[in-house]
Amino acid sequence: MVHDDQNSKLIYGVIKVMSLRFETIALVGRPQTLGLENTLAAMAAWLEAKTHKVVIEESIAESKLLSAWKSLNFAEIAQQADLVISVGGDGTLLGAARQIGPQEVPLLGINYGRVGFVTDIPLSQWEVGLQTVLAGDYAIERRGLISATVSRAGHPVWSTLAVNDVVVNRSSRAGMIELEVEVDGEHMATQRADGLIVASPTGSTAYALSANGPILHPRLRGFIMVPIAPQSLSNRPICLPDDVSITIRVVEGREPRVSGDMQVFSDLHIDDDIQIKHAPHAMRLVHPKGYSYFGTLRSKLNWHEPPLYETTRR
Structure with a gap:
């Protein structure tokens, strides 16, 4: 694995890093994605041609198109x-x-999807984007991760890392759930809602x-706690520092559950505690030259479009 230049201190925010040599590059994707095998095969051949x-x-390596390259599981990657x-x-x-979080291997996203807040390079421009990065014109941004642990009768029964959020909510068939929230051991609130989101800046x-939660800039080390359809309108989102310990206790409700990034799930019981903290490691995002956080917001949230009144006034 590569190591950062000793003079390059990675903090929350973007810095320029010129010293990394990406010798071994892993390609990951979602199996059964239409056309993905052809794209990955072309990308792998292109990278190999550049030594x-x-x-x-391994989950996508079973294709005949990709059989020429070595397959590894995430732990090996x-x-x-x-x-x-x-x-x-x-x-x-x-x-x-989530899989490579503790090792903090740099991650570069090529957007095969639709929105893409953290996948910078459009699929149609993957060759140009990779050429830019491999030439050293990139920045690395360190994004914080969330650690969540479910305890039942004082014993841990489930844990996960999350990049975006940890969500405690009800199933689609159940009514509201009641949750007690503590911050650093101090009672903060009891609320009835469809659920509660604890999110990172990402x-x-x-x-x-x-x-209806706020947008938190990645350089702000904190959490936002956002109720989902609360019974009381006075239950509002709140921003918290990321050095606190948040405990959410399930008081009442049918079929409650907890998820990390809406991808990994666990059922919950009444009186279960979900402890949420800032993880000791981070996600390191590789951005090609020209990346702009505010540019991403403008593009993805359509902030670049003119106000309606200007259009109608013409």
Whole structure:
């Protein structure tokens, strides 16, 4: 694996890193994605022609088109790869980030999906984007991860890492659930709602945003806590520092559950505790030259479009 230059201190935010040599590159994607095998095969051949060693994540390596390259599971990728290229939507990249999180292998996203807040390179421009990165014109941004542990009768029964958010909610067939929330051991609130989102700055533009939560810049080290359809309108989103410990206790409700990034799930029982903390490791995103956080917001949230009154006034 590559190591950062000793003079390059990675903090929350974007810095320029010029010293990394990505010798072994892992390609990951979601199986059964239409056309993905052809794209990955072309990408792997292109990278090999530039003298990089290419490995393929094992769940997508069964295709005959990809049989020429070595396959590895995520644990092996985390130990051996210098760069992971995720080809898919944001969800594909989030899944990879959870798997390789403790090793903090740099991640580069190629957007095979629709929105793409963390997948910078459009699929149609993958060759140009990779050429830019491999030439050293890139930045690395460190994004915080969330750690969640479910305890039952004082014993841990489930845990996960999350990039975007940890969500405690009801099933689609159940009514509201009642939750008690503590912050650093102090009672904060009891609320009845469809659920509660605890999101990172990265996740503030995901599910939390659709629940009317605020957008938190990635350089702000914090959590946002956003109720989902609360019974009381006084239950509002709140921003918290990321050095706190949040405990959510299930008081009442049918079929409650907890999820990480809406991809990994666990059923909950009454009196279960969900402890949420800032994880000790981070996701390291590789951005090609020219990346702009605000540019991404303008593009994905249509902030670049003129106000309606200007159009109608003409």
